[in-house]
Amino acid sequence: MSKVVPMSSLEDLYQTRLNFVLRFSRLIRTTRVYDPGNETIDRQLEECLHLVQTIWGHEKRLCLRILMDAIFVNEERVTGSKDTYPRIKRILEEMKERMIGEVVFSEGISRKDLKGFFYLFVDPPEGGADGARALADGLVKKGIYTITAKPFHPIFVDEGLRKDEAKKIYFRSIAMVKEICQNVLDNKPLALRKAKRLTQSVVDLFRQDSFALLGLSTVKNYDEYTYNHSVNVCIYSLAIGAKLGLSKKTLAELGLASLFHDVGKVKIPDAILRKPDKLNRVEWEIVKLHPMVGVEEIIEYHQFAEVHPRILFGIFDHHLSLDTSGYPSLKRKKKQTLFGKIVTIADVYDALTTPRCYRRGVYSPVDALKLMWKECGITLDPTLFKVFVNAIGAYPIGSLVELDNKEMGIVCENAQNPKHLDRPKVLTINPEGGNGLSINLSERDERTGGFKRSIVRCLDPKKYDIAVQERFL
């Protein structure tokens, strides 16, 4: 490093680190937009280089590191403010997506090196799950030796803490759905404000770590089906919404629509809802009223102003089906809304994977997806279904699988690489009890280049007496 820029205080150093992080984040965006020869790029690179040199000059090193949901420059956490958080978050998301934990800048770095790095970062070489290694190799190939990347290692202690937070929110949501349903039964105003706040927490948590909530959605409570089902449908709907890139506000609205999609069911007598035999025509007609009743309940308590029409439409048409063959039957055909289509997919998936009074048998996550695939283009929207599979994985969280070394495992995290949706993370089952190993099926054998382990088939947890949901509680 040639220049050492004077710095008067520790505060200045912090600000420089923050500026570096913000500049790094902006460059991720601008390199996606502009060609390497563009002036804007060169100007931003120059500013970034200046910041790199300043930090290097004072600390004789520069490492940008992510640890769970925090970003560090050297040993200091950079938090920023409400306004700068989106840019910090962008780095976190981009690095996690590529499984990069650290980027180290060495002495003698040039603007050309930085340029090469950013263009490789936004258009990474093929490297399977090991994005850090692919990036590091790409840099060497380009003759850039002053920047390198190291892999991201999630910290399991913090993961446990977040799991606790997810559990708290999950069970609080169930309690809240119960409360709202009770309000409906007692003809009392619905606690929609409270519901909105809680839904916002679910959305926030989901945006940080979808795996913890998707894991909890494997909890299928037969006795409290409606409440439990509502929260699971909310989680699956958010999984689709998040993949679609919906804004936080729209996600919160989708969360509410999905959480209350079946609120009208509380007016249906238990004898019908829990009837083990086939419903007769009259009973079936009563069941078919629940989407309309749900909307009416919300409107009746003058809460309409608080609820976006999107939410009401989502509740209204969640059984309408893509081809409008479902219910309520409409005199004038109306297309299903986006929320309605999303909730339909989430609803069908949860219903198929949960035991019901009239169907004790339950589909495995993979079999449920196969069955739903056949409905694509008929009752289910094919594009949104693909988005759903993309979000929950070809082997959804909670699937019990057999690996090619005969070990059994439970899928605990989706595949990171969309090209390998069939390579999630699994937690192996320790036959002697206790925790097994966490294995990333995207990992390759260094010698052969092939995948270390693969899924051979799905297994039925009941056959092996394995309570899958316990792994997520």
Ligand SMILES: [Fe+2]
């Ligand atoms: Fe429903």
Ligand SMILES: [Fe+2]
């Ligand atoms: Fe439902």
